[in-house]
Amino acid sequence: MIEVTNLSKTYGGAVHALRGIDLDIKNGMFGLVGPNGAGKTTLMRILAGLIRPTTGTVRVLGHDVTTLQGKFEAKSILGYLPQELGLYPNLTGREFLDYIAILKGVTDKRARRQQVTDLLESVRLADVADRRLKTYSGGMKRRIGVAQALLGSPKLLIVDEPTVGLDPEERVRFRNLLSEMASRCTVILSTHIVEDISHSCNDLAVISQGQVIFRGAPGDLITQARGHVWSITTQGERPNSGLAVVSTLQMHDGVQYRVLGTPEPDYNAVSIEPSLEDGYIWLMRQHSPTPA
Amino acid sequence: MKLKLMQITHIARYEVQLHWRGRALLVMMLAILVMNGITALVMSQSSDSMPPGLVINHSAMAWATIGVTLAFLLPVIISDTVPKDRQFGVRELLDTLPVSRGVVLLGKLLGVYAAVLSGLAVIMLITGALDLLLFGEVNVSSFLEIWLVGTTGMVILNGGLGVLLPATQPNRRRAVVLVIAVLILSFALSGSGFESGSMDTYFNPIRPSIIMYYLTGVAGTFGGSAVSQFTREDVWLSIGAGLVELVVIGLAVWGWSRWHESRAG
Numbered sequence: 435m436i437e438v439t440n441l442s443k444t445y446g447g448a449v450h451a452l453r454g455i456d457l458d459i460k461n462g463m464f465g466l467v468g469p470n471g472a473g474k475t476t477l478m479r480i481l482a483g484l485i486r487p488t489t490g491t492v493r494v495l496g497h498d499v500t501t502l503q504g505k506f507e508a509k510s511i512l513g514y515l516p517q518e519l520g521l522y523p524n525l526t527g528r529e530f531l532d533y534i535a536i537l538k539g540v541t542d543k544r545a546r547r548q549q550v551t552d553l554l555e556s557v558r559l560a561d562v563a564d565r566r567l568k569t570y571s572g573g574m575k576r577r578i579g580v581a582q583a584l585l586g587s588p589k590l591l592i593v594d595e596p597t598v599g600l601d602p603e604e605r606v607r608f609r610n611l612l613s614e615m616a617s618r619c620t621v622i623l624s625t626h627i628v629e630d631i632s633h634s635c636n637d638l639a640v641i642s643q644g645q646v647i648f649r650g651a652p653g654d655l656i657t658q659a660r661g662h663v664w665s666i667t668t669q670g671e672r673p674n675s676g677l678a679v680v681s682t683l684q685m686h687d688g689v690q691y692r693v694l695g696t697p698e699p700d701y702n703a704v705s706i707e708p709s710l711e712d713g714y715i716w717l718m719r720q721h722s723p724t725p726a
Numbered sequence: 727m728k729l730k731l732m733q734i735t736h737i738a739r740y741e742v743q744l745h746w747r748g749r750a751l752l753v754m755m756l757a758i759l760v761m762n763g764i765t766a767l768v769m770s771q772s773s774d775s776m777p778p779g780l781v782i783n784h785s786a787m788a789w790a791t792i793g794v795t796l797a798f799l800l801p802v803i804i805s806d807t808v809p810k811d812r813q814f815g816v817r818e819l820l821d822t823l824p825v826s827r828g829v830v831l832l833g834k835l836l837g838v839y840a841a842v843l844s845g846l847a848v849i850m851l852i853t854g855a856l857d858l859l860l861f862g863e864v865n866v867s868s869f870l871e872i873w874l875v876g877t878t879g880m881v882i883l884n885g886g887l888g889v890l891l892p893a894t895q896p897n898r899r900r901a902v903v904l905v906i907a908v909l910i911l912s913f914a915l916s917g918s919g920f921e922s923g924s925m926d927t928y929f930n931p932i933r934p935s936i937i938m939y940y941l942t943g944v945a946g947t948f949g950g951s952a953v954s955q956f957t958r959e960d961v962w963l964s965i966g967a968g969l970v971e972l973v974v975i976g977l978a979v980w981g982w983s984r985w986h987e988s989r990a991g
Contacts, residue, residue: 482822506824514822520815524747525740536736537823539729566747582819 435460435620436481436590441490443476443644451476452487453644463616465635465652466624467714473644474624475517478594481622482514494590510539513588513619517595519579523568527559527578530567531585538586553581556611572599580608584615591621597630609634632710640717647721652710659694659708659716666691666701673697678719680712694719733825734833741807741837742844750803754795755845761791762853770860784857785869786940789876792846793937796880798909801888801931804838805901808893827983831976835889842881850877875961876940880933883968887931890975894982922955928967935964 436459443452451473468474479485480492483505491500495511498504521530531550540546554560557577562570570578576599583591593612597605612621613634625631631638632652640648640655648655663680666673667690673679677695684690694716697703708716745751765787808831811817820830850873857864891908892901912931920927920934927934939956 484818484821506826509822510824512822514819516815516818516822518815519819520811520817522740522744522814522816524744529740529743533736533740534819534823537733537820537825539824541729541732 435495436622437491437493438477438481439491441477441480441492442488443473443480443485444488450644452480455490455641455644455646457639457646457649459620459622460637461616461620462637463613463621463623463635465631465638466622466641467628467631467638468626468641469718470626472626472641474626474641475594476644477641478592478622478624481590482512482592483509508590511589513583513585513591515579515583515591515593515596517598519575519582521567521570521575521578524566526564526566527554527570527574527581528563530578531581534582535585540586549585553584556584557581558607573601573604576600577604577608580611587618589619591615591619592624593621594624595626596623597625597627605630628711628714640714642718642721648717652713655713655717656708656710657713659713661705662694662696662716663706663708663712664693664695664697664701664703665706666693666697666703668701673701678715680715730829733829734836737830737833738837738840741834742841745804745807745838745841746845751841751845754799754803755849758791758795758846759849759852762788762849763856765791766853766856766860784861785853785865785872786942788853789872789937789940792877793880793933793940796877796884797932797937800842800881801884801891801905801909802902804842804885804888805892805905806898807834807838807889809895809897809901813897827986828980831890831893831979831983835886838885838889839881842885843878846873846877846881872940875965876936879936879961879965879968883933883965883972884931886972887968887975890972890979893979922957922960925967928960928964929971931968931971933964933968935960 436457438455438457438459441452441455441457442450444450455477466474466477476485480487481494481499483499486500491498493499493504494508497507499508522533525533528550531553532546535546535550540549551560551563554563557580559574559577559581562574567575567578576596580593580596583593591612596612597608600608609630612623615621616634623630623635636651638648638650638652638655639646648658664677667685667688669688673691673693674697677693677697679691679693681692682689683692692706692712693703694712766784769784769787806813811820811830854864854869857869887908888905892904895901895904908931916926916930916932916934920930920938922935935956939958939961942956
C-alpha cells in the first residue's frame with residue numbers, strides 16, 4: 435500500500451527532521467508514535483504530498499508522491515486531517531463539507547449531499563450542521579475535520595494528532611470511528627498519546643529524532659519492557675534517579691510508584707505486567723542519551 | 727475538464743458567499759448606495775439652477791462615487807481573497823486535495839467578480855429607479871453605458887488586480903499593504919497628469935481614462951454640457967491595457983503556483 439524508502443528531510447541544510455526512514459505499510463490501522471519534534475508531522479506531510487523529501491521515495495498505491503503527477507494521483511485517494519485544521523469561519527459545517535467534497539471529485543449532487551449528511555451524523559454534528567463554523571467549539575471543529583477527511587471514501591487516511599483537544603468521550607468515539615474506517619482503507623494515525631495507539635492499532639512504528647527505532651505489533655513493544663516494570667511503595671521519598679517514574683499514586687499507607695528500570699533491593703519492588711506506555715517509555719530510554 | 731469546470735463553479739459559488747458574509751463588501755456597497763441616494767436628492771433639489779444636460783445625468787454624478795470606490799477601495803477590500811486561505815489555515819488542506827492551485831485561483835477570481843457585480847447590479851437597479859422617481863426620466867443609453875461598460879470594466883480590471891496581485895502573499899496584512907502600495911505608487915507616478923493617448927494613462931491601475939470619461943465626458947456626450955479630453959476610444963483602450971495587465975499578472979501568479987506546487991517543501 436505505502437512504501438517509504440530511505441526517506442530523509444532536511445530543513446535549511448542543518449535541521450535533520452527525517453533520517454533514512456524505511457517503512458512498508460499495509461492495509462489496516464497503522465500507528466506512528468513518538469515524542470514532540472520526532473519528525474512525525476514531517477513524515478505525514480510528505481505522505482500527503484505537502485512537502486518534498488530531501489532524498490528517498492514514497493509510493494502510495496503505486497503512485498510516487500515525489501513527482502507532480504504521482505502526487506496528484508495520490509491525492510485523489512487521500513483523506514487528510516492536519517494537526518491544525520483551518521476552516522472558513524463564515525461557512526456552515528454542511529457548506530464546508532460540500533465545498534471540500536466537490537474539490538475531492540464528488541460531483542454527483544445527490545450523492546454528495548447524502549455523503550455530507552451521513553458524515554455529519556457519524557461525527558454527531560447533524561444538529562449544528564447549519565451553524566457557522568466560527569460558532570463551533572474546538573472539539574466540534576476537530577470532528578468536522580474528521581468528517582472532511584472521510585469525504586470521497588479515501589483509500590488512505592492520514593490523521594495527524596487527531597485527538598488533541600478532544601474530551602475523553604469524544605476521543606473514544608473518534609478512535610472507534612477510525613477503527614471502523616480501517617476495515618475499508620489504510621489509516622495512518624500519528625500521535626504522541628500512546629493510549630490512542632494501544633486501543634486501535636495492530637501495527638506501529640516509534641519514531642525518534644527522525645529515525646524509526648521500533649517497528650512491530652503493540653504486543654512486541656510491550657514485551658520489550660517485560661521484567662523492567664516495578665511497583666514501589668514508599669513513605670513519600672521518590673525512588674532514585676536511575677528509575678523512570680511512570681506514575682505516582684497516593685495511597686493510605688504511602689506513595690505507590692510505577693517505575694521502569696532496575697530498582698535497588700531496599701525498595702521491596704514488585705514486578706508487574708508492562709503496558710504499551712511502559713514499553714514506549716522503556717524504548718525511549720534505551721534510545722535517549724540521558725535517562726528519562 | 728468537466729470536473730475542473732464544476733470545481734471552478736463551486737469555488738466561485740462559495741467565494742460569493744464568503745465575501746457577502748464578510749462585512750467589507752457589504753459596507754462598500756451600502757456606502758455606494760447611500761452616496762448615490764444623497765447625490766440624487768441634492769441634484770433633484772437644485773435641478774432648476776443646473777444645466778439641463780446634468781439633470782438627466784445623475785448617473786455621471788453617481789459614477790464619481792462608484793469609479794473612485796472601484797479604483798481605490800475594491801482592490802483593497804478583496805485583496806485577502808487568496809491569502810486568507812493561508813491565514814485561516816485552509817491552504818494546507820486544499821493542497822492535499824486533487825485540485826490544482828490554478829483552478830482554485832480561477833474559481834476565487836470568478837467568485838469575486840460574481841459577488842461584486844451582483845451587488846452593483848442591485849445598486850444599478852435602485853439608482854435607476856431613484857433617478858426615474860426624482861428626475862422623471864433616465865438617459866437610458868448613458869445610464870447603461872456607465873454601468874455596463876464603466877462599472878463592469880472597472881470591476882473586472884481592478885477586481886482582478888485586487889485578487890491576483892496579492893495572491894502570493896502569506897497573510898491579509900501583507901496583501902492589503904501590497905495593494906495600497908501599488909495604488910499609491912500608481913497615483914504618484916502620474917504627477918504630470920493623465921493624458922488621452924498616453925500609454926502610461928492606459929496602463930495606470932487607477933484607470934484614469936475610464937473614471938474621467940464617465941465623470942465628465944459622458945455628460946458632454948449625452949448632455950452636451952461638459953467637456954473632457956478623454957473619449958470612448960480611451961475607455962476601450964484602457965480596458966484593453968488593463969486586460970493585458972491582468973493576463974500578465976495572472977500568468978505570473980499561475981507560474982508561481984506551479985513552481986510552488988512542483989517544489990513543495
